[in-house]
Amino acid sequence: MIEILSTSIGLSAIFIIAVAFLVSMIFTKEKTLYGILSAILFVIFFIINIKIGSADLMVVFLFAIGVLLMAIEVFVPGFGIIGSVGIILIVFSVYNAFESSFAAIITLLLSFVAIIGMVYIFLRLGYSANIFDRAILKTSLNTQEGYNSKKRHDDLIGKEAISVTVLRPSGKIKIDDKIYDAITEGVYVPKNEIVEVVSTKNSEIIVKIKE
Secondary structure, eight states, X not given: OHHHHTSHHHHHHHHHHHHHHHHHHHXXXXXXXXXXXXXXXXXXXXXXXXXXXSOOHHHHHHHHHHHHHHHHHHHSOOSSHHHHXXXXXXXXXXXXXXXXXXXXXHHHHHHHXXXXXXXXXXXXXXXXOOTTGGGSOOSOOOGGGTBOOOSOOGGGTTOEEEESSOBSSEEXXXXXXXXXXXXXXXXXXXXXXXXXXXXXXXXEEEEEEOO
8 A cells, every 4th residue: 555655646646635625625614624634645745755765854844834825825915925935835845745757747737727626616616715714804893983794785786896805715895985795706806906796695795806
């Protein structure tokens, strides 16, 4: 079994499955389960690579820093620089974790395809990337401060708003000096962009960039 996992195909499979679990963690309610499974597979991936001599602790360190920077980019939205550096470090560390450059490139490409495919499927099924909901205001605070406490917002459909945070896809918008939570259909919207409320789903307000 160890011999099979130590092959390029085995290592590629471990990494891609770990990525799939990570995407599932972002979009589903079973965050703890998928998060633990993803972390375990990533640990197995690097332990095997270290044992066969194709990776060292520096590669693992760069991967961990890359993941940390990606998390910071989500919690503290900026211009994408931190997240871009994180992606570069992750790609660099995974590339250097393989003995074969060809196997590394194929693994990264398949992982990218898996991410795009799974994100598309989850969005089509009506899921939203809500792993960081705690960092986003989900309920109203105070009506005197301009926050709205209504659960349904059907009356807002068709109205024009402005994004007061980035939406990736969740964030906040302002309509008539009131702050609302909003979500796009998987499209990134920068801060201070004019958007339009196109529909609502339960308590969520769905918007798109104003054409």
